[in-house]
Amino acid sequence: MSxxxxxxxxxxxxxxxxxxxxxPVEYIVPYTTVMELYELRDSDDPLMNRPDDDKHVKLKISELIAYFEEPLNAKKINRCLAVPWAKSSGILLGGQSKITIINSMDTAVYGEMFDPIETELLLSSQREKVPILTDQFELIQRIIEGGVPVQVYDIDDFDFALEEETSRNLH
Known part of the structure; x- marks a missing residue:
């Protein structure tokens, strides 16, 4: 089980x-964050503090966009866009990783505490009953302070999150 x-x-x-x-890991990714890749790639604003890191990340973003635009992957993504909350079939990314795109919808349920993409992450997490994985410490803090009923992991704890689920499945 992934x-x-x-x-x-x-x-x-x-x-x-x-x-x-x-x-095995499956990443459930709101479609709006896929669209955000284009903005991040084309922006003059740096994503990373060091110029070399920024150049590398923008290259990886371009590669990911190109991968999503490959005909089979684009077809999988486009199929889920017709219906709110529909999910694409899995798009393989490496040996044990896959991405599933979800056509999430920002319903403004969390008001001004979270931006639209954060709201879609929260709603997707609640709907799918799976934790959020993020590198945004401020988002984690707001989730905890707001009492939002989702589980969240910092990217730095990724290996722990994998181990925790594995040990949970063994009991």
Missing amino acids: RQFVTEAVMMAIYGQLLVSSS
Whole structure:
């Protein structure tokens, strides 16, 4: 059984270790975060502090966009866009990792506490009953402070999150 997380598409570009996990992982990614990849790629604003890192991440973003635009992957993605909350079939990313795109909808249920993409992450997590994986410490804090009923892991705890689920399944 694969471990599932809700996350943003850009996390796949920034954190390559997500694609080479030691056990099967499925990343459920809101479609709006896939569209955000185009904005991040074309923006003059740096994503990373060091110029070399920024150039590398923007290259990885471009590669991920190109992969999503390949005919079979684009067909999988486009199929889920006709119906709210529909999911694509899995798009393989490496040996044990796959991405499933979800056509999530921001219903403004969390008001001003979370931006539209954060709201879609929260709603996708609740709907799919899987934890969020993020590198945004402020988002984690707001989730905890707001009492939002989702489980969330920091990217730095990714290996722990995988181990925790594995040990939970053994009991």
